[in-house]
Amino acid sequence: xxxxxxxxxxxxxxxxxxxxxxxxxxxxxxxxxxxxxxxxxxxxxxxxxxxxxxxxxxxxxxxxxxxxxxxxxxxxxxxxxxxxxxxxxxxxxxxxxxxxxxxxxxxxxxxxxxxxxxxxxxxxxxxxxxxxxxxxxxxxxxxxxxxxxxxxxxxxxxxxxxxxxxxxxxxxxxxxxxxxxxxxxxxxxxxxxxxxxxxxxxxxxxxxxxxxxxxxxxxxxxxxxxxxxxxxxxxxxxxxxxxxxxxxxxxxxxxxxxxxxxxxxxxxxxxxxxxxxxxxxxxxxx
Ligand SMILES: C[S@@+](CC[C@H](N)C(=O)[O-])C[C@H]1O[C@@H](n2cnc3c(N)ncnc32)[C@H](O)[C@@H]1O
Numbered sequence: 001x002x003x004x005x006x007x008x009x010x011x012x013x014x015x016x017x018x019x020x021x022x023x024x025x026x027x028x029x030x031x032x033x034x035x036x037x038x039x040x041x042x043x044x045x046x047x048x049x050x051x052x053x054x055x056x057x058x059x060x061x062x063x064x065x066x067x068x069x070x071x072x073x074x075x076x077x078x079x080x081x082x083x084x085x086x087x088x089x090x091x092x093x094x095x096x097x098x099x100x101x102x103x104x105x106x107x108x109x110x111x112x113x114x115x116x117x118x119x120x121x122x123x124x125x126x127x128x129x130x131x132x133x134x135x136x137x138x139x140x141x142x143x144x145x146x147x148x149x150x151x152x153x154x155x156x157x158x159x160x161x162x163x164x165x166x167x168x169x170x171x172x173x174x175x176x177x178x179x180x181x182x183x184x185x186x187x188x189x190x191x192x193x194x195x196x197x198x199x200x201x202x203x204x205x206x207x208x209x210x211x212x213x214x215x216x217x218x219x220x221x222x223x224x225x226x227x228x229x230x231x232x233x234x235x236x237x238x239x240x241x242x243x244x245x246x247x248x249x250x251x252x253x254x255x256x257x258x259x260x261x262x263x264x265x266x267x268x269x270x271x272x273x274x275x276x277x278x279x280x281x282x283x284x285x286x
Contacts, residue, residue, distance in 0.1 A: 002060060004103040005272045006033030007234055008280050011262055012097060013041050015282045016232050022094040025049045025086070025224075027079035027217065030103040032061040038097070039068045049093070050074045051082060053127045057105060078127070080213050083220035095230040096221050100214065100240050102126070102204070104274065114204060116196040119178040124200075124207045134203040138165060138174040152211075153202020154239065156195070161187055201237065214243050222253040225285040230257075234280045244281050254283040 006012075012034055016024065018041040026035045029052035039048050050065070050072060052058040058076040065072045075085060079098065086093060107115045112123040113134060122135040137149060143166050150158035164187045165174075174180055177200075184199050185191050205211060221231050231254070235241040241261065248256045261279035269276045 002031060002105045002109055004031045004033060004105050005274070006030075006037065007099060007272070007275045007278045008262065008264055008268070009034065009037055011280060012099075012232055012234070013037060015257070015262070015280070016095040016097060016230050018042050018046070018095070021045045023047045023049070023091060025051070025082055025093045025096040027051045027082055027096060027098045028100060029061045029074065030057055030099065031105055032064045034097060034099060035061065035065060035072070036068075039065070039071060046071065048072045049082075049086065049089075051077050051079045053078045054106060054110070055128065056110065057103065060105070078213060080216045080220075082217060083224050086224040091224075092226045093224055093229055094226055095232065096225065097232045097234075098214075098217070099234045100210075101236045113177045114200070116177060116181050116184075116193075116200050119176055121176055122174055122180060122203075124204045126208045130207060132207050134180075134207055135174060137203055137206055138180065139169050149206045150199070150202055152239075153198065153205055155199050155202050156188075161199075205239070211239060211243060214240060215247070218244070218247045219251075222251060222285050227285055229285045231283045231285075232280060233282075234278050236277050236279075241279050241281070248281060248283040251283075253286055255286050257282040257284050 018038055020042055022042055024038050026038065026048060029035050029050040035048055035050050052061055055076060062074055102114055111120050112125060113120040114124055122133060122138065124134040143162055146165060147159045147162035150162055155161060165183060168183055181196060184196055188195055233244045235244055248254050258281050261281050264275040264278055
């Protein structure tokens with residue numbers, strides 16, 4: 001049985017202002033944790049439009065949410081298509097949620113090389129139609145491009161590490177997560193988990209164009225929200241949080257409801273350590 005504990009669940013329901021009979025969008029359905037809570041809280045006839053890009057997560061969520069029948073409409077699509085689909089359906093939403101990043105399921109059960117704790121092919125595609133893998137980046141990007149991937153991902157000593165990778169791959173190409181972990185440990189002379197995580201994350205962000213997708217989607221959300229509709233975004237690293245904060249501040253159609261981000265309680269972090277870096281920001285359509 002696959003599991004992913006939804007982060008800040010109570011806070012999401014409260015800040016999305018979930019009420020019966022309204023229309024909500026979950027742009028990152030995952031295994032359906034937040035989605036099912038939204039459907040429960042908007043009974044008896046609230047509607048949820050759900051988007052999940054990963055094929056396997058989508059299938060699991062479809063199965064889990066089917067008991068809600070016609071109240072739920074799921075799309076195996078990137079959340080950048082939210083505006084297009086809502087406009088096609090001719091509806092405006094009362095709230096949109098993004099719970100960014102990847103799930104415990106993708107880390108532990110996808111076999112796509114997201115985790116530095118597994119030995120898997122260096123893939124990292126959330127969706128298999130993406131035509132770039134982590135392996136392509138490590139073996140084929142020239143020094144300048146590789147350096148910019150690491151810099152963008154705030155990897156320490158990005159240029160020297162990129163140079164090191166370019167030298168390494170001349171002897172043997174990078175194939176698996178184990179190859180990458182070995183190179184990181186050799187270069188930085190440490191096995192610190194935070195460092196391994198930041199290098200892996202920088203590649204994942206590049207493969208899936210995560211920051212670009214977030215920017216594209218955010219700009220369109222006010223177009224598909226009712227007046228007083230809410231945008232709730234949970235991010236897990238500063239690169240995403242900065243984009244959300246800047247967008248909320250700069251878009252004249254949005255009133256910022258959270259001056260400081262909402263973070264999980266100590267009790268939640270104890271129960272679910274993955275929640276520790278979560279930051280939730282909320283904006284309201286004017
Ligand atoms: C942190 S998980 C969400 C977990 C979910 N809230 C739950 O309670 O189960 C993020 C999910 O977003 C998906 N995802 C990432 N980028 C996406 C995108 N651009 N469009 C749609 N889904 C995306 C991932 O595949 C992953 O399943």
